[in-house]
Amino acid sequence: xxxxxxxxxxxxxxxxxxxxxxxxxxxxxxxxxxxxxxxxxxxxxxxxxxxxxxxxxxxxxxxxxxxxxxxxxxxxxxxxxxxxxxxxxxxxxxxxxxxxxxxxxxxxxxxxxxxxxxxxxxxxxxxxxxxxxxxxxxxxxxxxxxxxxxxxxxxxxxxxxxxxxxxxxxxxxxxxxxxxxxxxxxxxxxxxxxxxxxxxxxxxxxxxxxxxxxxxxxxxxxxxxxxxxxxxxxxxxxxxxxxxxxxxxxxxxxxxxxxxxxxxxxxxxxxxxxxxxxxxxxxxxxxxxxxxxxxxxxxxxxxxxxxxxxxxxxxxxxxxxxxxxxxxxxxxxxxxxxxxxxxxxxxxxxxxxxxxxxxxxxx
Amino acid sequence: xxxxxxxxxxxxxxxxxxxxxxxxxxxxxxxxxxxxxxxxxxxxxxxxxxxxxxxxxxxxxxxxxxxxxxxxxxxxxxxxxxxxxxxxxxxxxxxxxxxxxxxxxxxxxxxxxxxxxxxxxxxxxxxxxxxxxxxxxxxxxxxxxxxxxxxxxxxxxxxxxxxxxxxxxxxxxxxxxxxxxxxxxxxxxxxxxxxxxxxxxxxxxxxxxxxxxxxxxxxxxxxxxxxxxxxxxxxxxxxxxxxxxxxxxxxxxxxxxxxxxxxxxxx
Numbered sequence: 139x140x141x142x143x144x145x146x147x148x149x150x151x152x153x154x155x156x157x158x159x160x161x162x163x164x165x166x167x168x169x170x171x172x173x174x175x176x177x178x179x180x181x182x183x184x185x186x187x188x189x190x191x192x193x194x195x196x197x198x199x200x201x202x203x204x205x206x207x208x209x210x211x212x213x214x215x216x217x218x219x220x221x222x223x224x225x226x227x228x229x230x231x232x233x234x235x236x237x238x239x240x241x242x243x244x245x246x247x248x249x250x251x252x253x254x255x256x257x258x259x260x261x262x263x264x265x266x267x268x269x270x271x272x273x274x275x276x277x278x279x280x281x282x283x284x285x286x287x288x289x290x291x292x293x294x295x296x297x298x299x300x301x302x303x304x305x306x307x308x309x310x311x312x313x314x315x316x317x318x319x320x321x322x323x324x325x326x327x328x329x330x331x332x333x334x335x336x337x338x339x340x341x342x343x344x345x346x347x348x349x350x351x352x353x354x355x356x357x358x359x360x361x362x363x364x365x366x367x368x369x370x371x372x373x374x375x376x377x378x379x380x381x382x383x384x385x386x387x388x389x390x391x392x393x394x395x396x397x398x399x400x401x402x403x404x405x406x407x408x409x410x411x412x413x414x415x416x417x418x419x420x421x422x423x424x425x426x427x428x429x430x431x432x433x434x435x436x437x438x439x440x441x442x443x444x445x446x447x448x449x450x451x452x453x454x455x456x457x458x459x460x461x462x463x464x465x466x467x468x469x470x471x472x473x474x475x476x477x478x479x480x481x482x483x484x485x486x487x488x489x490x491x492x493x494x495x496x497x498x499x500x501x
Numbered sequence: 502x503x504x505x506x507x508x509x510x511x512x513x514x515x516x517x518x519x520x521x522x523x524x525x526x527x528x529x530x531x532x533x534x535x536x537x538x539x540x541x542x543x544x545x546x547x548x549x550x551x552x553x554x555x556x557x558x559x560x561x562x563x564x565x566x567x568x569x570x571x572x573x574x575x576x577x578x579x580x581x582x583x584x585x586x587x588x589x590x591x592x593x594x595x596x597x598x599x600x601x602x603x604x605x606x607x608x609x610x611x612x613x614x615x616x617x618x619x620x621x622x623x624x625x626x627x628x629x630x631x632x633x634x635x636x637x638x639x640x641x642x643x644x645x646x647x648x649x650x651x652x653x654x655x656x657x658x659x660x661x662x663x664x665x666x667x668x669x670x671x672x673x674x675x676x677x678x679x680x681x682x683x684x685x686x687x688x689x690x691x692x693x694x695x696x697x698x699x700x701x702x703x704x705x706x707x708x709x710x711x712x713x714x715x716x717x718x719x720x721x722x723x724x725x726x727x728x729x730x731x732x733x734x735x736x737x738x739x740x741x742x743x744x745x746x747x748x749x750x751x752x753x754x755x756x757x758x759x760x761x762x763x764x765x766x767x768x
Contacts, residue, residue: 239533271640403642405641431643434647
């Protein structure tokens with residue numbers, strides 16, 4: 139099936155998949171289907187799990203219409219030129235019964251006349267956040283308001299966009315092969331099995347249920363988690379953050395520096411403040427942080443930080459192939475898990491900042 | 502007999518019905534193909550527009566149904582402008598055959614554009630042999646000053662490499678003068694009803710062009726203004742130049758020649 143991203147250049151994959159039965163079983167339990175890419179992320183379990191957990195299609199949304207969330211994921215992946223995620227959402231929509239023509243019309247924005255205004259506004263929000271980032275959040279939020287989108291629904295739209303941004307970067311930077319997924323709707327056996335697959339996928343989809351947040355976390359981005367208290371998004375996000383901070387491949391300071399760079403690049407003031415405070419608690423002097431954020435380097439940084447601080451900046455606005463070549467250059471200077479964790483941290487930072495700008499910066 | 506007639510009539514009726522259905526199906530297919538072709542054309546057009554104006558601007562025009570020439574699409578921004586010009590272009594153009602000149606110029610523009618693009622700049626326009634590029638115009642970029650100067654250094658390296666290729670063909674070497682300034686201005690779709698382009702308008706662009714002209718009198722290839730220097734990484738090695746008056750600016754302009762950048766990493 140021809141699609142809008144087939145012209146997007148995509149480098150050979152940077153990493154080798156590693157079969158992991160436990161992770162595969164986890165994905166199957168959540169989604170009803172094996173995850174074709176989870177093996178690539180196995181060396182960094184928090185990242186692999188986050189790519190399953192922070193998925194708006196499975197039990198996290200209480201207010202937003204699931205079909206709208208799917209369309210948001212489609213257009214955000216299109217905007218981010220993520221061939222893998224885009225093909226995955228397309229295949230999912232197709233398996234669940236949406237015609238190819240209808241999918242194409244959504245991509246080409248020919249559906250404005252036959253979608254409710256809230257859905258049109260949500261899609262427009264997804265596009266605008268991918269293109270202009272947090273500086274455009276206020277206007278995007280106003281547009282959602284005008285379309286009659288409520289506050290809870292708006293937060294879930296922000297989550298749908300952010301989780302797609304996260305997934306897009308996590309799959310794009312290491313150039314996870316997209317071709318097998320792109321070919322799914324063209325394969326005869328998949329076409330024959332389409333009704334069955336669609337049924338299984340639909341059965342595993344569920345609406346989110348109110349979930350209490352057991353405790354208020356104390357790490358950076360805790361405010362963002364708290365903003366979703368009561369929603370199943372909060373514990374999913376909290377778990378991802380806790381595991382990310384606990385993961386040993388990069389130092390906590392290195393992760394914070396990457397988050398700080400992305401927050402600055404996206405002009406997310408709340409995120410920048412929270413991460414800046416955490417860095418000071420880590421013992422980083424304010425002058426050094428200023429130097430890092432202004433010039434993406436400082437003599438006080440260790441060798442890994444000096445590589446990853448400028449790398450974090452590359453992940454904010456990018457074209458896939460040049461970004462993938464830059465990541466490839468890092469591969470020779472970092473261990474496999476270090477590179478993968480760096481990709482995960484940068485991807486998560488991009489998602490969190492976009493979500494933070496929407497949910498925290500303009501209350 | 503009667504039965505045969507009825508069966509025949511039913512068969513004829515069925516055949517007519519099948520024919521009509523087939524025609525309708527063909528018509529639907531044809532309309533679908535036309536719709537797909539129109540949609541593909543629209544997509545191509547949108548992509549082509551994205552090369553002429555930032556995707557966000559194109560998107561806004563489409564989403565808001567803005568009719569060009571009826572509504573202003575612009576915003577105030579702080580942007581870094583880089584203006585580059587070939588030194589001695591007039592003499593060069595007189596010496597070379599038009600086809601050779603065009604080939605040399607195309608090679609020059611391609612290499613300069615690549616260097617700018619590599620450092621997250623956006624080539625706004627080619628003005629004769631000049632290039633006007635912006636950093637931070639399309640997307641927020643707090644590292645725009647460092648990016649612009651790194652792009653200028655990459656342009657310097659690219660022109661040196663290109664000159665080796667030109668020398669091999671017995672062609673004269675090229676030299677480029679580059680002026681960079683950072684400041685506020687108006688970014689948006691600007692022009693007449695018949696012709697519009699995404700542009701950045703304001704004193705910033707004029708000053709970048711004037712500073713570029715100063716590269717001749719200061720006999721250097723890259724000059725930056727004081728406003729830009731203040732934002733630059735200290736690893737860029739700069740030499741202050743004497744302040745000089747330029748057209749349209751009341752005060753003499755202080756500039757710095759960019760020598761090199763020490764070390765690697767960073768913005």
